Amino acid sequence: MAADAGAPVGIRLEGVSAQFRHRVKGLVYAARDVTLAIAPGELLTLLGPSGCGKTTTLRMIAGFQEPSAGRILIGERDVTRVMASDRDIGFVFQSYALFPHLSIFENVAYGLRVRKEAAAGIARRVGAVLDLVGLAGYERQLPSQLSGGEQQRVALARAIVIRPRVLLFDEPLSNLDAKLRVQMRSEIRELQKRLGITAVYVTHDQEEAMAISDRIAVMSRGEIVQLGDAETLYRRPASTFVAEFIGRSNLLAATVESVAPGAVGVSVAGARLLLEAPGDGLGQGMAVRLVVRPEAVTLAAERPGALAATVRGRTYLGEKVEYELETAGGRLQAVIFDPPEGGTFPPGCRVAVQLPTRGLQILPETAS
């Protein structure tokens, strides 16, 4: 099928906003001035906490909702005022939205029937796509007779059988159990790449986002706060919000002591560190936050001059140990992989915390 799907197209959002009338607050933004360019064939994920405007943005791309400002382009075509039925999209809903009164075959065939395709062609294409999602033989079943995972595949099959130029997913896996979720997300990813369809994927699960996406747009309060691939977001969060939302992180309060090209000196709870960092926009005496991933922390026996901490909790998990530590600068999480036998620190024990000097993200206190 990929052969005749046509060349993939890009999607552009230019200053797109959506406003709703709130009973108490008046007009509120569900999406605000969203500008975004999605490359042809790319899978971009909108990630963010509940209520941040992911669904609203996606629905505006689909045409279920009209933006209050801005333009939306699919390919070179301005679709801002085009009805969903004319946008050539496939949409996979969180609730699957299978037509309960139609058989699986008819559900999948629906888009083709609406397009008045010939019966033979429909049968062939529905058969092929059901094969593709591993549901051959389920044609005569009704949606209610299928498991959640199977229904999800039908929803997917129904969306792709019409060879849309754009595939849109709104939390398609949130109703599945953890294991199936992992399996399905790689299937979706594989299929999307194979068909070469540009896709926008909405989720609030950062792991799912990282696993499936080419790029991720992190949203907060209706705005895109950072856009990048998974590693950039993890390694270089642009704000404490992103740092906390993507993976686990410790945000240690620190003060800048010295700024030199490629080296920044900070003090953290009385201990001094010299970090390899660009130091742009930092100045002496500035309050900052250090983004420290738990797995970047190492522990050693207590010694003077080092950042001292007390072990408050210890969870032994076989391949790793998780520590809950208390420092003068606040609580700190640490994860030690492959701990040596008998080499863990019991609760109450005083330890020295060692932070890496490379790759730590320094965020000004204001960048929240």
Next chain:
Amino acid sequence: MNDTLATGAIRRIAAVLALSVAGAAAADAQTLNAYSIWPENWARPMLQEFEAASGIKVNFLRFSSGEALARVIAEKNNPRVDVLFGGPVETFAAGVKEGVFEPYKPPSFAALPARFREANGQWVAIADDPLVFMTNAKFLKEHGLKAPASWDDLLNPAYRNMLQMADARTSGTAVTRIFSVMEVNGRDEEKGFAYMKKLRQNVQLYTKSGGGGTLPVGLGQAAGGIFFIVDALDTKAKGYDVEISFPREGIGTAAEGIALLKGAKNPDAGRKLIDWATSPAMQSLFAKHKINFVPAHPDVKTEPSLAAVLKDAKIFPIDDAYAQDNRKKFVARWIAEVLP
């Protein structure tokens, strides 16, 4: 449900869907539309006889005289029927005032006595129908009463709340009754209304149509009332044990009329019906269908058993001009003073 009903229904649905109903009936010269004031069980056999005799199909709808008149007036600008059939002539007289009729003098016109025709042919009578007292025989026996033989007999407290008669708002029977009361009271309005107010004490119900009370009287739900003789004899014929009597002071009779409507869509067919209904051809069929009207045409003999009932009765016609002048006023006064 039989086949013809089903196919007929389908045909009508098709007709409505084709939006051709309105035009269809009017266009067909061989049909005729009428409002009948005669109840269906008399109007139907008569009109069927006419259909058989003339080949003209008659559609008719039955209304009480007041309702029929109201409709005819309402539809004055666009009459939906061609003929007003049956009903006391005082109803027709009211219609003349409203200018709803098209004068027509059928062949029998000259042969009819003056009170059976409007001078210009606005209406013509087809029968005569005297009022009677009808009482439930069992009730009389239980109360040791004789059948009422005077208007004052009806004021007997034994009848309290047990009489039924027609409502003047809808029924010509009631209007004929009111004029009868006026006549026996020497057209003294005050005396007449005083009597009616006294009679009101004994009235259980004023019914919408003239014959509405006959069944309750037959059943004994009511003790008696004032009805047209056709209705009374019909009740008796059905097997109800009722007595028919006449007041010695006399009682009114109302001619039953027919008239062509102004602007009728099928005037020729309408005239044919009037020709037929005013002729001996129709009126000699009363007996055959057990309809106890007194024929209006002098050439038709009253059926012997009906004649026997009427033998010693004192019956007077309601004066046409008097009725025409006073109808509205009396009805209004009756509503205001007697009814409540």
Next chain:
Amino acid sequence: MPAAARRTVRDPALAIAAAVVAALLAFFVLYPLVALLARVFLADGQLGIGLLLEVLGQPGHRAAFANSLLLATLVGVTGTALGFLFAFTAARAGLTVAWARFLDVATLLPLISPPFTTSISLIFSFGPRGLITHDLLGLKGVTIYGLSGTLAAETLTYFPIAYLTLRPVLSAMGNTLDEMAMSLGGSRRHLFRTVTLPLAVPGLANAFLLLFAASLADFATPLILAGNRFPVLPTEAYLQITGLFDLQGGAVLSFALLVPAVAVFLLQRYWVGRRQYVTVTGKAGPEGTAKGVSPAARAVLVALCLLVAAFILYLYALLIWASVVAAFGANHAFTLDHYRVIFTEGRKAIGDTLVIALLGMPLGGLYGVLVGYIVARGRFAGRQLLELAAMINYALPGTIVGIAYLIAFNDPPVALTGTALIIVACYVFRYSPTGIRATIAQLHQIDRSLEEASESLGAKGGTTFRRIVMPLILPAFFAGLGVVFIRSMTAISATIFLVSIDWTLITVRILENMTELALGPAAAFSVFVIVVVMVVTGLVNALLRRLRAGQEMPVAGMGGG
């Protein structure tokens, strides 16, 4: 100021449908009403209340107004009480399935009967020579005409509405609540007073208002039973128009009816509607066990209900009997002659009524789902107004609607009187709200994403409605269509003004038969209507059960003839 985001990019299909419905409502609901008001308030081109004062100044009319309100209040109280008795018994007395079914049938009958049926049987039973008062009890000189007779007949006719409204409320409140209260140490009586009753109050208020409205609108019962000393507005308005040809006077009298009717409608919608603790689903089996009542109380409750139910069935048995004897009360020889008469002489009425009902059925069903869909899914200003307009003809007594139609459609440019269209339109716009409400309720349970999915797959609004929405709201469609059919077979109050030489109705024939003392045919017609309606109700319910388990036609929303 930026406009708030519209939910959907404009779909012309929905907009066109909304415009069409709005136009229809304007033409068949608002225009007649305005024409009626113009008759009442416009005299020689002058706006004024002179005519109103003149007509209502007449003592007879003032009495009719007071009588109407009195009757409606009493029917509301007695009907609600009787309905509560039935509902309480059905929900709490642990009836066996067979007995519960018996109660259901007995209460369904009055709802689907043509008018007059209860009245005819009551006259036979309670008049001076009534089977019960005279033959059984030996009473003399009893009159049935007047307030008491009318009240009895209307209570028996309309209490099933209260029963159907209250039963789900009482059932849904459930035994858990009771058990909880009992375990807290309350006595049974205390329980009834402190738990059952307060929770049922909004339901009771709702039932009362429904019955009040039904009685206010009832035309047929008072016409037969009210007599002359207890005139009420609907019959007075009718007599004013048909008897005295005083259209204006009739308009004024019906306007007097409009004020309390609108008040009740608004109360029910905006006050009671928001205080219902339990949503009325229309279906609740006899699931209760006898927890809330002592065995003695239970015996009394059941006995009372069975007595009333048996009495209702007796009234219908009487009707059937009257239809198969030569002359009721005089000659009780068995005959099928009356049935022969209705199928020969009455053929036109039967044919016309069936044609009108069969035409109205699909139109009413479609109109119902269309309006329901627009109201539930549309996102334009004035949507609420549209719904309100769609409810008007339903809330108003039929007499008003009939007179308004007569005034509005009698003369060119829109001379529709005399056509089938006007009768069909009257029924469709008057009896579709059941379908509308059912559609709205059903759409609230259908996720909007189904429609969006269809859209995303390339379907336009019309296709989505036809292929996705319509199949899913079929139960509402059939419920709406069934109600329109039943009402087309049984209603009279509005359409008595609209019958014509070309189009007449069985119910009007029944009335004529009754006034023509042709009681046998009247009874036979009634039996025929009841049978047809029962068959259709049965079919629709069977269909509904197949479409969606456990759903039934909401006959409770059908008050008023």
